[in-house]
Amino acid sequence: MRRTRVAVIGGGIGGLTAAGLLAKEGHEVTLFEQGATLGGKAQAVTVDGITLDTGPTLLTLPALVRGTFQRLGAMDLLPPFSELEQQCVYRFGDGCGLTVYKEVARTAESAAELRHSERHGVFSFYKEAEAIYRAAGEPYLEAPFEGMAGFMARVARRGVGAVLAGMRLSTLSELAERHFKTDHMRQFVGRFATYTGASPYEASAAFALIPHIERAYGAHHVRGGIGALVEALGQAVRRLGVTVRLNAHARYERESQCGGGYRVGPVGEAEPYDSVVVNADPLGALNREEEPLSLSGYVVLLEVEGRPSVPHHAVLFSHDYRREFEELFGGRLASDPTVYVCNPSATDDTMSPPGRIGLFMMVNAPPLPRSPAEAERAAEAWALNAEQAKGQMLERLATHFPQLKGRMRVLGQRTPVDLAAQGAPGGSIYGFLPHGKFGPFRRPRIRGRTPGLFFAGGGTHPGGGVPLVMLSGSFAAEMASAHLRKVEA
Template identity: 30%
Template sequence: MRIAVIGAGLGGLYASSLLAQKGHDVTVFEKNAVTGGRLYGFTQDGFAFDAGPTLLLMPDVLRHAFERLGQRLEDHVALESIDPVYDVYFSPGEKLSLSSDVQKTKSDLSRVDPRDAARYGDYLAESKKHYDAALDFFLQRNVHRLSDFLSVKAAQAFFAVGLSGSYSDHVARFFKNPRIRAALSFQSIYVGGSPAKIPAAYSLIQYVEATQGVWTVKGGLYQIAVALKKIADKKGVRIQTNQTVSEIVVEDGKAKGVRLADGSFFESDVVLCNADLPFAYAHLLSKGQSPVQKRTLDPSCSAFMMYFGVKRKLPLKHHAFLLPEDFAKGMQDLFDAKRLPSDPGIYLCCASKTFPEMAPDGCDGLYVLVPVPNLQAGIDWNQAAPAFRKTVLGKINAWLGLDLEDSDFAFQKIVTPQDWKDRFGLEWGSTFGLSPTLTQSAFFRPQNRDPRIKNLYFVGASTHPGSGIPIVLFSADNVVHRIQSDFP
């Protein structure tokens, strides 16, 4: 079968190789010059940076993905676990270290609140139930029919997976101390959602961090995408970069191929869309063909990024999170009022601490991610970026005593929500795709086969099962399985 794939992000690259391995004739069209999508990185002046993902969870999922392609992960990338997984700062100098050694985390939690620390084991046991149920019921499988939603088994799954309450209520059931609640809730932002609005199911993130650890990759996580591109080439996938798809061509209710920006038409039996689903609905399908109107979709938050090549060594660990002092207000600013917070939450990654070769001698690379409202907030980033940069840098300096100023930087780069939109076609600049709210999670997230257009499939963060490296790999496995069973 001839298959046209739109986009060479993680989902597109992995699914293409699987499809080529099954004997299909696969061509991928990628709008950018480089493949990997959001899983990308760059080098400058002797510094190497991840630009997107920096925390690898569930490493076995990645390992299995390479195995499915007949490869050994270790022949392509070197994984390293980081422990303590990260430091969480509540105020200047006041922090908690979370570890993949449960006893170590418990003892650090007990410094903050011994009664809450005693509940940590129970909390993880409950989160494990969410993890196990999610693996069984939706992460690794397709939802086929309406009856799948209505069966007794699905109803049981609904509760077992933790879809019936919010993440923050779930955390509050176990812990009273506001600091501990905040330290165990902010992980909802990994998938771009507010802890008050996304289902408790996402506490599985905590479970995997605490029991499987947080991993990184020598040279940067984007080496995963570099390796997948090499494998795709070997499998005979034709990847055309600098090729923007402008339309999914549909005739008589069937996808017939793709139209490229230069007007040419590429005919195919199947179209697999890795471009983010809200973008595809809004721009690649003509009006009336999209199953859901764009306005009914709820996008995740965005990210304001700064990458600094620092000409000295920094007193930092690999990962650190600086929470808003008033965590609840910080979340309200971000997700409800949709305004730039005066006290932003900040994530820092200093990968050259683990891999010194990622920066010149005597230097460190500093990656700064600040969750910010998506473009629905109407913020003009050309105007807002310089002042917001100052606020963020001011907080980093004040809380960590770094004294960073312009003369410390060999270079600096800023990426705003507008850049995410322009570079990767992410509607509203929402870096994590569709928000993981209840109505956009698990069985309710847009599925990987279009409900109205035959032969059109989706893979990637805004489709079932969701965002993040391991989850997008599941998405690719699921869609390939679906295509194989639709075209035996």
């Protein structure tokens, strides 16, 4: 009996996971990656001895990641993780601060310094966030989303209380207002909408499950960065026999013969395959190109002389959060942007040499326009936009960390234009924009419209972030395997 053949298009974390799991089951797997390196948006660079991720910088749900490597038989390749007791430092426009710890009581004490009543708000918020996760998050993550009937059946197994909790969900902003009195703490809650490229004033309160996950399962750093995790995945899939083709821009088309499989490969090199997993944003394939996109981002990488004290993760908030999102979703860079800063050297001395550190900085940015002419003009404008945004970021950084003044050197940058060149629609980090109460349920599904076609990655269910993208790859592999069993029969 011939081995069933699977093509995986795209070598991001979702595609690598799917490829490895399918190969582990004995299928003949070829992975096509249009770029020169694996990882998709999860890239890393090393400049003058300083290593920095240019994509995701945080790892949550470590058990899911370890479980994936275990299924791949690759625990020996998995880099070690470090759990951060101090998960993130938040600085606000008026100079106030908040430190979030894994231990919720310590977070509550920090919040009480803003206003005494916020101490109670922290406990009540995390309690509701956990209830949201149990009622909606767990059933959303435990199986591929194939429709509301299956999802509601999983919710119903958790009792009528879970069903009622889901029906009562408001926006993330409204949830924050129920628990907190200060704009500071409301900004803190609203920030988690940006994990999906959304606005807290339009996104569902269901996204409160994200801070619950960070509190319950921890915020972790991968030794060597997320880039080291990608490298380990690449080694794992090659060891399992996956054929990896870099610099190979593959296309796929349905084939009416040969059992209704697909022809896949670069132009002029297509070969027959029984199934395809596409690790790329699925909106175009689903004819949903006109839907609004989630936010993009602008990244600046810095070298800093010396070893100044900068937290591993810090968020430097704007003065007017609502205005910031109005500008971003109005197609403009924020006039007063919130800046995210990551200093991996605070935890991992392998990321930079003695006497220097590297910093990753990022602000949200609107996606590029859809029309080719407008997109071209927007791409040209980014040369000026980047300088403006970079100046704002450096100024904000020096305001909150004055010890950095005169010690910073720019190593590189990544704009929405760069993301678009990698295949992200409009440079959008997550593609689909999950606004509205039922936004998460409109996310593109893993199962494609034709038999044997599946999607993986941050643009499909269950969403973005390293562990969820891994989960999408795992789901895609399971669904493809089920299809291939029918083919073999």
